[in-house]
Amino acid sequence: MRFFNARARARFDHAAEVGLREATVADDTLRERDVVLSVRDLKTIFRTDDAEVKAVDGVSFDVRRGATLCIVGESGSGKSATARSILQVVDNPGLVESGQILYRRGPDDRVIDIAALDPRGAALRTIRGGDIGLVFQEPMSSLSPVHTIGDQIVEVLRLHDPQTPAEMRARAIDELGRVGIPEAEERFGAYTFQLSGGMRQRAMIAMALVTRPALLIADEPTTALDVTTQAQILQLLADLKSTLGMTMIFITHDLGVVAEIADDVIVMRHGTVVEAGPVDGIFHDPQHPYTRQLLATLPQRSTLGGWAAASKNTPERPSEPTTAPILEIEHLDVTFSGSSGRIFGGNRRAVHAVKDLSLAIPAGSTMGLVGESGSGKTTLGRCVLRAYQPDSGAIRYHTDGGTVDLARLTDQQLAPYRREIRMIFQDPYGSLNPRLTVRQVIGDPLRAAGVERAEIDARVAQMLDLVGLRPDMASRYPHAFSGGERQRIGIARALITRPRLVVADEAVSALDVSVRGQILELLADLQSELGLTYLFISHDLSVVERICDRVAVMFHGQIVEEAKASDIFTAPTHEYTKALLSAIPLPDPRLRGTRELLTYRPTDDMVSV
């Protein structure tokens, strides 16, 4: 926000002051002096084509000064809409319908009803970013790509706390240093694309904190980050809270994160608060069945150092998987060259996604593949399916009739194996063609194989039943299904050809925790019934632990450790695995602070990609 001159500035300040004065309510509306923000019976409505959706339906809560309030809930529960309603920055068709948002900056300050302010007025603009800071989930899209991060922080200061340019610059650098950005002086002039995801999120936090807001609202600030980066950001927020005495509303779907940082928790569902209370009570004495259901999805730490699956109702594993491998990957190398087909291509840089990788997957077992984003795990999975062509190495696939090297087959030769090796996609929305009915989506592989129409329909119906959907749903379109149901459709499509090996690439990552458990159960059931082998790719260690027999840890295109799942989780040998495990949030607020965050610095030969 730039002002043309001092008069414009004065006019803005005056308008803000008038707006604030008009929104000031009687002091005894908010008696408790230690409450920064009190939301009372908030209703936010989204008007869509057909109906109006009550995204927030009568929510009330208090935020205590100096405390961290976590709003936890699954997607669509209204947690983000609540947070955005506080600053009246709800996405377009949404509107704050009624309710009070009482805000008291300091213990002796006046009480302002933010809900009564004009969403575009000067008063609310002084509060946004000045009194109440906001951190979003995706730092890449919430920071401007065309301005340096330093300029963006100074911009905030210029509106809320104008000083001389040199002073503001110094404060911005100071703040960047405080959030743990090394060489803050140089990073002041960096653009967002020059920073890693974690650094970007730190810059975002610095931007939100530079005006010393009375309240920080963080909307899923760690969801887009890797688990190790998430641990660092959580650590940072905890440190800042103690040094600055910061008050925070933290929105997340991850109960592990809640256990890590919350003082108070509210659990939301369908736009209403189902349970609220201190974090210890929520975790150890949950009252509402929905809270219990959420907690049941958490992996529990049984004894010190050991992890055990939370849901004991998963069926017995096929005792000890046969040791004969169904698939052997040998010395696999995959590189992606930069742009191709350009006349003036020139300076192409190849990315070495998978480097000299070998892995054997025992038949009938579940092999977990974990690693952070960019470690090459998805590339490896897609190579097995030959969606990508490896540069060198072999992918030996064993059948009853002998062994073939998938890496060397032509597309025609590959056709029969495409039916035996199938894939389950991560995104239940993007992987189903919205223009086709469920019957068409699931039946496509059979149609490609030349199966008769009547038989396709019969088998699709059978398959739907197998994955827990009603056969009469076959004529619906994907948009009529929820995320979990769509993923069932995706599983049905993968299994319709009766495959032997299924590559599940982050198959449950996009799902809510309560649905995630059901899908994992379904996968386990199907494995024992159909004798499937899974290559289960995930960044989520708790999921991998729950379903996998063996686990391979990938880092920079290589496998650093591969062992039985129980061994990996109890006695990891590689430093990177240890660092990865240490970063998992402990899902119990009483164990807070008992873990030590390890960091892994790769040796030189590993980073030279």
Added chain:
Amino acid sequence: MTLQLPTLGEELTSRQPDQPADPRVQDTHASQSRLIWRRFRRHRLAVIGGIVLVLMYLVALFAGFVAPFGSNTFQADQALRPPQLPKFSLAHGFYVHPSVGKTNIQTMDREFVEDRNTYVELRFFVRGDKYKLFGVIPADRHLFGPKDPHQRWYLLGADRAGSDLYSRIIYGSQISLSIGLLGVGVSLVLGLLIGGVSGYFGGWADTVIQRVIELIISIPTLPLWLGLAASVPPQWGPTPTYFMITIILSLIGWTGLARVIRGRLLQARGEDFVLAARLDGLGSGRIIGRHLLPSFASHIIATVSLAVPSMILAETALSFLGLGLRAPAVSWGVLLQDAQSLQTLDSAPWLLLPGIAVVLAVVAFNFVGDGLRDSADPYGRRD
């Protein structure tokens, strides 16, 4: 076929997801086209534009019936006759007075003197000039016109030859409105083929095609049209000329469509469901036809409906300059040729009326195109 049916165990029957549905979300079973229609309906301007277009095309289709007179009947003494609005009396119903035109020797203006004692009575569904409905069915009924088929009435005035301008605008819509559709149709075929190859296969084919498109786009359009149109021999009849002009317009018009299609293909090619289809074992043809094309068909329809008006304008421009269609063919551009001289316009401003028809058609197409573009992706967000 060695695929086997998975055996179903009894214990598998109760595996319904036990998650209660979110009460705030209504379950919709609508197909893609329904969703698009639902959104389109909310676009008031687009719906109005759509209604206007449907009316215009109906009029063009039934031109002979709607127009009171044939397109090439004229009375030389009525040249540049001003519009005559019908009057009403109980004795005669709707009527106008005929008039005789003279040229004033002093001012060189056309002057018309009404004969107040004779009446041209107007009726609905009268017999009049013969025409062929849809080009085949002989007929002589007209929606309205003078009761006596030998009398003349000029609702929107007469052109320089003394023909009824209203009838000629209606006949002109046949060519002007159809050349847009036909031209875009040809462009679309070219664009789909070339853009499809470019987008789906990529690589050097993409490079070559894109450079050619850039080359074509870089040539100034008007001189190119003029050059191509000038090569149409003047002795050709109206029908071959019509098709030549269509082809000339679409030879230049396909480039934009090809680019849009390439862009959409590139975008759709990266979708997960396309990879899924590839892993399902579908061939390129089926992936394009079943997964890629439908996924952006609605966008193409929107783009096409926005391309039609530029075709109409191009035809009008060419004909106006005398390089497109020529009389006796009637199109809005041909009619506007009369309006080239400022002097004629001064005394007969109604000669500009075909231009209003052009504007109406172009604006209606643009509204419909905008509405379609906004509603084309029912799964996208609307701002």
